[in-house]
Amino acid sequence: MGLAFAVASASAQTKLRAWNIHPDGYPVTEAMKSFADQVNKGTQGRYQIEVFSNATLGDQPKAVQMLKSGEIDLAEFSSGPLSDAVPGIKVLNLPFLFTDSAHMFRHLDGKLGERFAANLKGAGFVVLGWYDGGARSFYCAGRSPSNLRDLAGASIRVQQSEIFVEMVKLLDAKPVPLPFKEVMAGFEKGTIDCAENNMPSYEATGHYKLAKSVYVTNHVVSPEALVVSAALWGKLTEADRKVFQDAGVRSALLMRELWNKRVAQAQEATAKQGSQFVRVKDVSPFVRRMSPLYAKYMNDPTTREELLSIIADK
Numbered sequence: 620m621g622l623a624f625a626v627a628s629a630s631a632q633t634k635l636r637a638w639n640i641h642p643d644g645y646p647v648t649e650a651m652k653s654f655a656d657q658v659n660k661g662t663q664g665r666y667q668i669e670v671f672s673n674a675t676l677g678d679q680p681k682a683v684q685m686l687k688s689g690e691i692d693l694a695e696f697s698s699g700p701l702s703d704a705v706p707g708i709k710v711l712n713l714p715f716l717f718t719d720s721a722h723m724f725r726h727l728d729g730k731l732g733e734r735f736a737a738n739l740k741g742a743g744f745v746v747l748g749w750y751d752g753g754a755r756s757f758y759c760a761g762r763s764p765s766n767l768r769d770l771a772g773a774s775i776r777v778q779q780s781e782i783f784v785e786m787v788k789l790l791d792a793k794p795v796p797l798p799f800k801e802v803m804a805g806f807e808k809g810t811i812d813c814a815e816n817n818m819p820s821y822e823a824t825g826h827y828k829l830a831k832s833v834y835v836t837n838h839v840v841s842p843e844a845l846v847v848s849a850a851l852w853g854k855l856t857e858a859d860r861k862v863f864q865d866a867g868v869r870s871a872l873l874m875r876e877l878w879n880k881r882v883a884q885a886q887e888a889t890a891k892q893g894s895q896f897v898r899v900k901d902v903s904p905f906v907r908r909m910s911p912l913y914a915k916y917m918n919d920p921t922t923r924e925e926l927l928s929i930i931a932d933k
């Protein structure tokens with residue numbers, strides 16, 4: 620009887636659905652797959668995670684809500700759309716806050732990361748790993764910006780996220796919030812002049828084919844997060860939680876390694892295809908334009924403390 624029960628429960632399988640926006644081969648996708656494999660092994664096949672790539676389950680703001688309500692179990696989100704659901708993490712998208720990924724992970728792999736994770740947990744998102752969202756720059760079709768004034772009046776696609784909308788407004792440009800998968804069509808139809816993203820996304824989406832002028836501003840360096848729903852977390856045993864946590868940490872390390880290689884590859888590949896890169900000479904005019912944003916987050920009690928602790932420890 621005891622044995623029969625043990626056999627029956629050992630073979631009980633739970634299928635989990637993971638949301639992902641990127642295609643196969645992209646560092647996020649590969650890291651998620653390795654996470655799924657490790658969870659599968661660590662739980663002796665009791666948890667089977669299926670990764671739904673290319674945003675087939677819906678766009679990112681929708682997926683954020685789906686995870687919150689437990690409709691999907693896992694996801695990898697960029698901090699822009701996530702911060703609209705969890706105001707305490709908004710500072711992660713402030714322009715020029717982090718100078719590069721190393722600076723960002725110094726904070727995220729320490730106390731501050733724990734605080735952001737606690738904020739997210741309170742809102743229904745359990746962070747299992749911080750992934751690299753890279754450094755974002757502008758790229759345009761039909762104009763070749765070499766200073767901020769060249770962006771004035773441009774229709775610039777942004778993520779469906781408040782802070783990105785505000786940032787573009789402060790550049791005297793027109794923010795056009797669009798789902799990631801609709802950006803290419805925006806360039807094709809001419810409804811947008813520019814977009815902004817990191818180089819791996821610029822390449823993987825094919826945006827480089829139409830938007831050949833990259834203005835290298837690196838204006839936002841921000842993380843992404845591998846998260847599971849609080850609903851799923853509540854159902855896991857302590858031992859299974861440990862398996863998920865270890866797999867999350869390992870997948871984040873893998874992601875970061877794959878990411879660094881991919882950034883270099885994307886730059887090289889797009890340059891070969893004719894993309895032109897103009898590096899920003901001096902970021903201070905850009906930073907000055909952002910001052911209403913800094914003031915807003917400094918005055919906001921939900922973001923002030925995090926912001927100060929990042930600024931105080933450059």
Ligand code: BDP
Pocket residue numbers: 640679696697752777778798799815816817820843
């Ligand atoms: C990519 C992020 C992805 C975002 C996308 C965007 O990895 O999560 O959805 O940018 O700009 O870099 O929408």
